[in-house]
Amino acid sequence: xxxxxxTALRLERxxxxxxxxxxxxWTSPEVLARWWAAQPAWTSPGCEVDLRVGGRYxxxxxxxxxxVYAVGGEYRExxxxxxxxxxxxWEGTDGPDPGAVSLVTVEFHPxxxxxxxxxxxxxxxxxxxxxxxxxxxxxxxxxxxxxxxDADERS
Amino acid sequence: MANQAQLDRTFAACAHPIRRGIIERLGAREMTVGxxxxxxxxxxxxxxxxxxxxxxxxxIVRVIDGRTHRLRLTEHALDDAQQWMSDQRAIWERKxxxxxxxxxxxxxxxxxxxxxxxxxxxxxxGGRERGSARRGKDAG
Numbered sequence: 001x002x003x004x005x006x007t008a009l010r011l012e013r014x015x016x017x018x019x020x021x022x023x024x025x026w027t028s029p030e031v032l033a034r035w036w037a038a039q040p041a042w043t044s045p046g047c048e049v050d051l052r053v054g055g056r057y058x059x060x061x062x063x064x065x066x067x068v069y070a071v072g073g074e075y076r077e078x079x080x081x082x083x084x085x086x087x088x089x090w091e092g093t094d095g096p097d098p099g100a101v102s103l104v105t106v107e108f109h110p111x112x113x114x115x116x117x118x119x120x121x122x123x124x125x126x127x128x129x130x131x132x133x134x135x136x137x138x139x140x141x142x143x144x145x146x147x148x149x150d151a152d153e154r155s
Numbered sequence: 156m157a158n159q160a161q162l163d164r165t166f167a168a169c170a171h172p173i174r175r176g177i178i179e180r181l182g183a184r185e186m187t188v189g190x191x192x193x194x195x196x197x198x199x200x201x202x203x204x205x206x207x208x209x210x211x212x213x214x215i216v217r218v219i220d221g222r223t224h225r226l227r228l229t230e231h232a233l234d235d236a237q238q239w240m241s242d243q244r245a246i247w248e249r250k251x252x253x254x255x256x257x258x259x260x261x262x263x264x265x266x267x268x269x270x271x272x273x274x275x276x277x278x279x280x281g282g283r284e285r286g287s288a289r290r291g292k293d294a295g
Contacts, residue, residue, distance in 0.1 A: 009243055013251045017258045025257050035253040117254075119247055 009121045019081035019108040022115045026084065026106065027051050036061045053078055057086065073101075083107050088121070161213075165236040168212035173197065174205050178228065181215060185227040188217075 015022050025031050029047045036044040036059045045068065048058045058072040073087035084106045102121060109116040169175055173195050180191050192202045206226070209215045214232040218225045 009240060009247075011244065011247050011251065013255075015255060015258055017262070021258065021261070022254070025254055025261070028257075031253055031257050034257065035250045117251070121243055121247065 011119045012116060014111060014114050014116045016114040019110050019115045022117060023081040023084070023108050026108075026117070032057075032059055035059075051075060051078055058091075073104075076103075081108055162235055162239055164212040165214065165233060168209050168214045169233075169236070171205065171208075173202075174209055177205065177209060177226075178214060178232075181226055181228045185218075185225055188224045188226060191226050 017025075027049055029049055032047040032049065033044040036047065042064065043062050045060050045062050047060070048056070050056055053075055055075050055078075056072060057075070058070055060068055060070045062068045070091040071088060072091055073089050075084070075086045077083060077085035086104050087101050088104050089101045105120045105122075107118045109118065169178070176195065177191050180186060188202075188206070192206070195202065206215070206217070210217060212232075213229055215226050216229055218227065
């Protein structure tokens with residue numbers, strides 16, 4: 001199996017702005033709060049960002065019943081305006097993936113007409129990947145699911 | 156939301172190249188154990204272990220037909236994992252949407268600011284001209 005197939009969840013989009021603008025917006029608490037108010041009736045009671053290697057971030061959202069969901073992590077690499085790496089972990093025991101730590105890598109590529117953001121979210125806990133386990137099984141699953149079951153996945 | 160233990164089992168089932176290889180082969184059609192596991196260059200006990208992990212995860216089923224063991228993929232073998240994946244994708248797609256809106260607003264604000272700045276500059280320039288004309292008049 002090629003390394004390409006072993007890539008994690010990957011998204012790409014081009015924005016009409018400089019890498020600096022996109023990088024700053026990516027980490028801006030204002031953008032994070034808007035993003036995190038996931039449904040119209042939901043609110044984001046606050047985001048904390050300590051943008052430096054080893055610094056932490058926390059994003060919170062509150063649903064219409066007042067229940068708060070939080071995700072947080074630690075910045076592993078902060079290279080403005082080219083690259084950002086951070087861990088991703090749902091807090092509490094009733095989140096979508098309690099206790100599972102995953103890794104988010106964001107690259108900002110300058111283009112003639114803007115900046116292409118390439119995001120990779122790999123689900124394997126970093127502790128495991130350090131000990132040499134297989135990485136990128138998410139992408140494999142996605143490929144497999146698409147190929148084998150011909151699921152209607154958005155391309 | 157998917158059952159966490161089941162999700163763990165599904166991802167674990169896919170977390171090995173031999174097990175992924177078996178899943179891929181069975182994606183084409185039902186096979187005998189021999190067909191599905193040949194050429195992996197590992198011992199028989201090791202193959203048995205991988206098959207057990209896949210069976211425990213509910214990814215494959217074994218149909219025993221006399222002395223022949225046949226393997227096939229379960230119909231919804233990877234559904235829960237795939238659902239999890241598309242949930243993650245939706246989260247990030249939304250961030251891209253928000254970012255796009257935000258950057259467009261920033262751009263519009265900058266354009267507005269530079270227009271009103273140009274307006275101020277031209278007003279100020281006009282004022283200076285008027286001022287110097289006045290000063291000229293005063294001097295005269």
